[in-house]
Amino acid sequence: MLNKTAIAIVGSRNCSEYGWMQAKKFSNALSKNGICIISGLAIGIDSIAHSSAMSHKGKTIAVLGSGFNNIYPKENKRLYEKILENDGCVISEYPPDTKVNTKYFPKRNEIISALALGVLVVEAKYRSGSTITANSAFKQGKKVFAIPSNIDSKLGIGTNKLIQKGAKLVTNIQDILKEININKCSDIEQDWKYENKMVPEKYKLVYSIIGNMPIDINTICNRTELPIQDVSEQLTMLELNEYIRVLPGDMFVKV
Amino acid sequence: MLSIVNTIALEGIEGTIIEVQVDVSAGIPHWDMVGMLGTSIKESKERISVAIKNSGIKLVGKKISVNLAPAEIKKEGSSFDLAIAVGLLINLGIIKKENIISSIFIGEISYNGNINSVNGILPMCLTAQKHGFKRVYIPTGNLEEAKLVNGLEIVNVDSLKDLILKINSNLSIEKNVSKIKENAEEEYDIDFADIYGQEKAKRALEIVAAGNHHCLLIGAPGVGKTMLAKRLITIFPKLSYDEIIEITKINSILGNINEGKIINKRPFIEVNSNITLAAFLGGGRNPMPGAISLANLGVLFMDEFAEFDIKKLENLRTILDSHTIKLDRVQNSVIYPCKFVLIAAMNPCPCGYFGSQDKKCTCSETKIKRYLSKISGPVLDRIDIQLNITNVKYSEINTNRKLEKSKDIRKRVEIARQIQKSRFINEGITTNSEMNSKQIKKYCVLDLESKKLLEKLYIKMNFNIRTYNNILKIARTIADLDEKEIIDTSCIAEAVQYKVDNKFYNKGSVER
Numbered sequence: 001m002l003n004k005t006a007i008a009i010v011g012s013r014n015c016s017e018y019g020w021m022q023a024k025k026f027s028n029a030l031s032k033n034g035i036c037i038i039s040g041l042a043i044g045i046d047s048i049a050h051s052s053a054m055s056h057k058g059k060t061i062a063v064l065g066s067g068f069n070n071i072y073p074k075e076n077k078r079l080y081e082k083i084l085e086n087d088g089c090v091i092s093e094y095p096p097d098t099k100v101n102t103k104y105f106p107k108r109n110e111i112i113s114a115l116a117l118g119v120l121v122v123e124a125k126y127r128s129g130s131t132i133t134a135n136s137a138f139k140q141g142k143k144v145f146a147i148p149s150n151i152d153s154k155l156g157i158g159t160n161k162l163i164q165k166g167a168k169l170v171t172n173i174q175d176i177l178k179e180i181n182i183n184k185c186s187d188i189e190q191d192w193k194y195e196n197k198m199v200p201e202k203y204k205l206v207y208s209i210i211g212n213m214p215i216d217i218n219t220i221c222n223r224t225e226l227p228i229q230d231v232s233e234q235l236t237m238l239e240l241n242e243y244i245r246v247l248p249g250d251m252f253v254k255v
Numbered sequence: 256m257l258s259i260v261n262t263i264a265l266e267g268i269e270g271t272i273i274e275v276q277v278d279v280s281a282g283i284p285h286w287d288m289v290g291m292l293g294t295s296i297k298e299s300k301e302r303i304s305v306a307i308k309n310s311g312i313k314l315v316g317k318k319i320s321v322n323l324a325p326a327e328i329k330k331e332g333s334s335f336d337l338a339i340a341v342g343l344l345i346n347l348g349i350i351k352k353e354n355i356i357s358s359i360f361i362g363e364i365s366y367n368g369n370i371n372s373v374n375g376i377l378p379m380c381l382t383a384q385k386h387g388f389k390r391v392y393i394p395t396g397n398l399e400e401a402k403l404v405n406g407l408e409i410v411n412v413d414s415l416k417d418l419i420l421k422i423n424s425n426l427s428i429e430k431n432v433s434k435i436k437e438n439a440e441e442e443y444d445i446d447f448a449d450i451y452g453q454e455k456a457k458r459a460l461e462i463v464a465a466g467n468h469h470c471l472l473i474g475a476p477g478v479g480k481t482m483l484a485k486r487l488i489t490i491f492p493k494l495s496y497d498e499i500i501e502i503t504k505i506n507s508i509l510g511n512i513n514e515g516k517i518i519n520k521r522p523f524i525e526v527n528s529n530i531t532l533a534a535f536l537g538g539g540r541n542p543m544p545g546a547i548s549l550a551n552l553g554v555l556f557m558d559e560f561a562e563f564d565i566k567k568l569e570n571l572r573t574i575l576d577s578h579t580i581k582l583d584r585v586q587n588s589v590i591y592p593c594k595f596v597l598i599a600a601m602n603p604c605p606c607g608y609f610g611s612q613d614k615k616c617t618c619s620e621t622k623i624k625r626y627l628s629k630i631s632g633p634v635l636d637r638i639d640i641q642l643n644i645t646n647v648k649y650s651e652i653n654t655n656r657k658l659e660k661s662k663d664i665r666k667r668v669e670i671a672r673q674i675q676k677s678r679f680i681n682e683g684i685t686t687n688s689e690m691n692s693k694q695i696k697k698y699c700v701l702d703l704e705s706k707k708l709l710e711k712l713y714i715k716m717n718f719n720i721r722t723y724n725n726i727l728k729i730a731r732t733i734a735d736l737d738e739k740e741i742i743d744t745s746c747i748a749e750a751v752q753y754k755v756d757n758k759f760y761n762k763g764s765v766e767r
Contacts, residue, residue: 249610
């Protein structure tokens with residue numbers, strides 16, 4: 001399995017909705033193309049990278065910064081077991097009972113980049129674990145890919161800086177596949193189209209306000225100048241028909 | 256010679272007529288009192304004998320024997336003084352027996368002969384009225400409170416001398432007619448127009464007030480949860496005479512009525528998590544009402560809901576169902592009303608910023624789960640409306656949108672309440688929140704389209720039967736606010752927005 005073509009997907013633990021979506025999309029598409037996904041079994045981007053790789057029977061490798069008996073974070077114990085059940089691989093260079101220690105993480109990140117052909121950074125703060133992984137990839141002569149972020153977002157500083165340093169800006173998986181000399185790409189085109197959904201006329205006004213950045217109901221109400229009861233009603237209908245999605249904290253985004 | 260005088264003993268807010276039997280005979284000077292008496296009544300002989308002496312009346316050595324009947328009721332408090340003193344004065348020939356027919360005497364006597372005010376005058380006067388007594392003699396300090404009761408001749412007395420004068424002059428007094436204005440517009444110094452933005456929360460509280468639904472506010476610190484909750488009472492329906500009596504009664508036995516000021520506003524009782532169980536539910540050796548009963552017919556605001564200990568939260572379950580609390584003691588048990596609207600407020604997570612767009616949450620998923628698991632499902636069942644409060648944007652402050660006054664919102668609420676009242680006239684309930692599942696089936700009539708919509712929503716959003724019922728109840732209230740007979744799709748679609756439920760809490764979990 002370690003001989004397989006592999007790409008590492010890393011990113012912030014405290015990711016945004018945007019990062020979450022992109023990690024899911026890329027991990028999904030890469031594993032559909034037979035590429036193994038490597039990550040660090042942390043929460044946030046790492047978790048979604050592992051689990052979406054497995055959702056299409058893809059292979060995934062997790063590299064730990066602790067012993068096997070001390071899975072960190074505890075929430076991901078189930079994910080750890082799932083990786084093993086799905087014929088994945090979990091790697092640790094520490095004895096089984098080693099407790100988690102932040103000083104092991106940079107080492108772990110080096111292993112991640114070393115195992116992969118390239119590292120895809122989804123979201124990273126300035127000077128974070130993900131940038132360490134990317135920098136070691138640079139040193140090891142590996143490819144570094146970065147998904148661009150909103151320049152106002154804290155989580156975008158790291159990735160945007162990496163792009164300035166020479167990481168490849170990617171907007172779809174072909175950008176990655178080309179770099180690692182894989183030319184055939186299984187049909188996943190439709191995922192990348194920026195489609196405009198046909199929204200029924202009566203919900204158009206509310207729908208037009210909702211974008212990719214989460215927005216709350218009071219702001220929608222304020223901008224549309226509609227009565228709150230109408231806005232509430234329309235949001236429910238839009239959600240039911242999967243035009244929009246609700247995030248924690250009652251925030252709405254386009255699907 | 257035996258003389259009999261009537262007074263009243265309270266058990267909770269229910270009164271019992273007590274017959275004070277005073278017998279004075281020749282013999283070895285001695286004063287004896289029987290009838291299951293508390294300490295403060297046993298002491299009353301000292302107060303009375305000194306007060307009678309200080310009022311210029313000679314109480315020469317006699318054998319005095321007092322019985323408070325019925326003897327099986329435990330009696331507490333100092334309000335029996337006046338009746339005992341009157342019994343004695345009759346025996347001494349100072350007051351004529353005929354002048355106190357059908358009268359009740361309530362009051363505490365002090366050493367100088369003055370009559371001090373006592374707690375619980377209002378429920379006592381109501382008992383007197385119920386039992387057909389014509390006249391009550393009460394301390395002057397309690398006059399305003401007693402005047403709430405219709406159909407009694409109310410005589411206020413300052414001192415023993417004043418009392419003797421008033422009884423002997425046999426004055427005729429007109430029956431009291433309460434001057435309380437029903438459905439009066441109260442004066443509040445807070446108003447819904449004070450709040451910028453928060454349109455959804457305002458609408459939700461309108462629904463809360465219209466249907467008497469309980470409500471959970473979830474939001475980061477400082478977004479205005481308390482501010483919103485405080486304004487809820489300004490849009491509740493105006494108080495009727497019976498409601499004023501009910502609220503004042505509870506405050507009367509606690510002695511909360513200062514300078515005779517009648518309570519004519521709905522209560523807003525704010526409790527925080529370090530309140531003791533006794534102060535919360537009511538308690539004491541002689542059970543007194545707690546915060547939940549003080550909030551009767553008003554709002555109980557529980558801030559930091561998740562910080563309350565399990566015992567209080569689980570007690571809340573039965574209270575929210577029964578609207579009364581029974582406090583049991585060995586010798587007696589007391590029932591207090593506690594029909595309030597619960598407004599619970601909490602942060603979404605221990606750090607307070609989960610789901611917030613302004614600040615990142617620093618809590619781990621386990622931490623959030625542990626924080627939320629304190630509130631059990633059965634408690635959440637009973638809270639119909641769950642609401643996320645988000646921070647107000649500057650654009651909402653600086654807007655042309657008209658801020659609606661509480662007065663105008665209240666008008667809509669009152670219409671909706673009227674509709675509910677006439678609908679439930681044979682059901683023994685008055686508001687939508689009280690409907691049981693049978694009544695929900697009967698009164699929450701859906702048209703075909705909304706039935707289909709609800710089915711779709713049920714599957715899509717993973718409802719369970721309890722959320723389903725809650726949504727129907729809220730939709731019924733929304734329809735009442737819009738004065739619609741049948742619940743249509745817009746009511747259902749709006750009602751769904753007042754559920755936070757499971758979609759709120761799954762940070763970072765893989766199944767998102």
